Amino acid sequence: MTVSLFSYGTLQQLEVQMANYGRTLSGTPDLLRGYRLAPLEISDPRVVAISGKALHSIACATGNAEDSVPGTLFELSEAELHATDAYEVDVYARIEAVLESGRTAWVYVGQPVSS
Numbered sequence: 707m708t709v710s711l712f713s714y715g716t717l718q719q720l721e722v723q724m725a726n727y728g729r730t731l732s733g734t735p736d737l738l739r740g741y742r743l744a745p746l747e748i749s750d751p752r753v754v755a756i757s758g759k760a761l762h763s764i765a766c767a768t769g770n771a772e773d774s775v776p777g778t779l780f781e782l783s784e785a786e787l788h789a790t791d792a793y794e795v796d797v798y799a800r801i802e803a804v805l806e807s808g809r810t811a812w813v814y815v816g817q818p819v820s821s
Contacts, residue, residue, distance in 0.1 A: 709781070710810065713733075713777050713778050716756075716762055735778060736777060736811075737774050737776055739771055742773040742819070743764065745764075746764040756793070764816035765813065768818070798815065801813055801815055
């Protein structure tokens with residue numbers, strides 16, 4: 707069984723995909739409405755080593771349909787989704803969201819922000 711995952715950050719990097727899944731992913735562009743990106747400092751040395759970045763982005767709900775986050779929609783196995791859970795730091799929460807394409811996908815997001 708496959709699941710849909712929307713990525714707007716480091717999971718789009720080939721080296722992060724290889725480290726987490728042992729393969730590269732192909733996906734399609736999509737958009738998450740009602741969210742905007744905020745910077746997120748990563749302190750987990752394993753995640754920094756895999757991504758090559760100490761500063762990641764986190765999508766935060768704004769309640770404003772004009773706000774949007776572009777990204778890529780991937781299809782993963784259940785095991786790969788669990789590997790993604792292990793990669794994402796505790797600040798991220800995995801939720802289901804409907805994307806611009808009308809598809810429903812898992813997305814890792816942060817706390818809502820006020821507009």
